[in-house]
Structures are given as structure tokens and as C-alpha cells.
Amino acid sequence: MISIYAPVGFPEIQPGDNLAAIILRQCQLEQSDVVVVTSKIVSKAENRIVTLDPNDDRAFEKLILSESRRILRRRGELLITETHHGFVCANAGIDRSNIEQGKAVLLPVDSDLSARKIREQIKAKTGLEIGIIISDTFGRTWRRGVVDIALGCAGIGAILDLRGTTDNFGNILRATEIALADEIASAADLAKPKSKQTPVAIVRGIDPNYFRTSSISEEVIRPPSEDLFR
């Protein structure tokens, strides 16, 4: 049984805020919980906020380019780029929503590191071994609509590796590397009422065997050399 809960009443996060302390104040955590934190509040706490030059019509586009190492596609105002982290997404993941008008929020510099820091602080304060996922909302190449995915993780496996496992018929399984952290991020989004400020969700009931040292950067980001569409 998995349960997912998104506490309401989170304060608006400011640069310099200690997210671990705020999460502990707002949530009743248990051992082996996975805490899914939307990247927006991580970026705000880390002051990844930029004021757009109101006199430059191309200010947003320039910002996207400065956060990208490659442009994959462009259609009108939409840019699909590869960020310096290696994420392929719209507008380098830069968001002008949930921030004052005229400003934009960049992705965290290193979401795996941000996750690790939150995890270590929560462990130091409570002794709990939990997983942390930093989530964001990405589109998909072949499907309409967006889903929440994991930008960074700590303490929970990004990939569940079933290679070599056989099914009841003795066949080697086809789908063997499950993007566990991405599935958890998507699941967490289901618990967030869309009208309320709910930047954090707690996913409880994940198999304790899936908790380990991990990172999205090393396990999930597909290098261009490996993929078929870049």
C-alpha cells in the first residue's frame, strides 16, 4: 500500500530559507518516507531568481540560451533546449509563474546536491532515513500534457534495476530499468490540490529495499551519445 499526502499551508519560500527546517515544521515524517519537493521552492531558497530587463523584449529568450548548452528545436516562443545539467525540456526549465511578475526562476544548479543537503539535515535533526526527490514538470516528446519528473534525488534509487530478472514463464523481462524516482514524482503530483500552495508531498510505503545512494544526474540523464533523437 502506497499513500501520498500533501500538507497545505506552506509559507512562501524566500532566498536563504532552510527547507529542511520548514519541511519538518509542516510534515510528520516517518522512517522510509520519500519527500517530494517541487524545484520551485528549492530555486527560491537558493536564490535562483532573475529580474528580466523590462526594456528588452528578448530578455527571456537570452536567459534561456544562457542556461542551455544546445538548442534542439524552436517553434515560435517555445524553445526545446538541453540545459547545462543535461535536461531536455521547454525553455531550459525557466519559469515565470509562481513568482512576482517581471521575474523568472531558474532550475537549481545541482538538484541532486540540493536533495542530499535536505536529506542530511533531516537525518541530523530526526535520525530518520528518508528519500528526497526534487521534482519539476516536463513535457514529453510524443505525448501531450506534462508530468512531474525527478530533477534530483537523494537516499532513494533513481532507477530500479531488474535486469536479469525472469518472469513466471522463464523469459527475461523486457522493461527492466524502472525510473522509480520519476514515477514517485508523478505520483506525488496527484496529491496536490491545484488551487492550494502545496510544494511538498510525502510518499509513504515505498519498499525499503529501494532506498540507497543515488542521483538523477548519473542514473537518469541520457547522454546525447546514447539517445536516438538528438
Added chain:
Amino acid sequence: MISIYAPVGFPEIQPGDNLAAIILRQCQLEQSDVVVVTSKIVSKAENRIVTLDPNDDRAFEKLILSESRRILRRRGELLITETHHGFVCANAGIDRSNIEQGKAVLLPVDSDLSARKIREQIKAKTGLEIGIIISDTFGRTWRRGVVDIALGCAGIGAILDLRGTTDNFGNILRATEIALADEIASAADLAKPKSKQTPVAIVRGIDPNYFRTSSISEEVIRPPSEDLFR
């Protein structure tokens, strides 16, 4: 609060089996549950099983081509194709696991229709208004690992449309069309113990406002004219 539960002890599904009846026997359903059914058992019940010619080394490849309307990429044994339904996935979604050796299971012909039939039968027998999602496991273009997605749905919105909604700062939201059915399919996968036969999961707690007539085919499959990578 969302809860997800995958009942164990499902029988091996045979061609002609009535999935609605089997689901009702195995699960305690409630109003507004979403029942996520892996496409594998839908295909089996609908007899989408093919015996591969053991004397033809190219039998599997030929089968993939016959289920596809376009080949997008090929690398070694891996083919990325667009199926006749419009799904872009590896090997046209054809699977040789969880079936006797020498056989392959094709995707359902029309997963939205399969979902609708199961939903209508459950409603007729119980009076319950539930959502049905037929799920499968797909890779992603830019990220390693696979996630469960929705091939078909009935009674639950495939897309949650928040266009025009504003945030606390008065900005129009960026991520406005949420692939709800895909997020539910991914969430359902978290509840399935990997070692046991659990082809169905119940997702409880989805906002009753999200239940409506819908289909993956009309709302989620992105036509080639709309996408940037085909």
C-alpha cells in the same frame, strides 16, 4: 490523500476471460476509484497473442513492422516505431515477456474501447462510477529508465486542463495541461511488488471532479503534425 493498492493473487488471464468479473472478484472497489489494468492482461483476454515462426529469425521484426505505420529509429535489435494507434515506443509495444516462450503479445487494438467496456460492465454490476486506465511501460526520449503510462482510459480525464488558471502572483500558469492518466499509471506501478503477479492496482482519492468521459487517443497521442521530433 491518495492511496494505491495492488491486490495479489490474480489468476493467469486466458483469451476470452471477462476482466470486469475477475477485477470485481479480486478487488474491493469504491465509488471514484481508478482501476489501473496492465495492458498485458487486456491483450491476453482479447487474444492478441501471436506465435512466432521458430524457423524465421526475422519473425519478431516482421511482427513489429506489421504493427507499425512508421519506423522512427533503429539501433541493433531495437526499433522505435509509431504504431497504428499512434503510440511512439520500442518494438511497437510488442512483448515477449509474461507469455510462453516463442509467443508475443501485441498491444490491445483499442485500449480506450477496452477501458470503456470494463468500466461499463463494472458499473452495470455494481452501480459504481469508477475510472479505468489501461497501462503499459514506455521508455522516454531523453531519460533513462521506463515508466508506466496510459494506453487507454475511460471515466477519468486523460488531461487535466488548467489553461487560464493563474497563480498567487497573478501569472498565467506555465504547466497547464497535466497528463493526469499518465501520472496515475505511473503511481499505480509503485504499488506493485516486482516479484508477484499484480496486473491491477486501485488508486483511491483522485478528485471526483477529474472523472469524465475521455480517451487517450483523442487527448494524449500527439499527432506528428504537432510534434517537433518526428
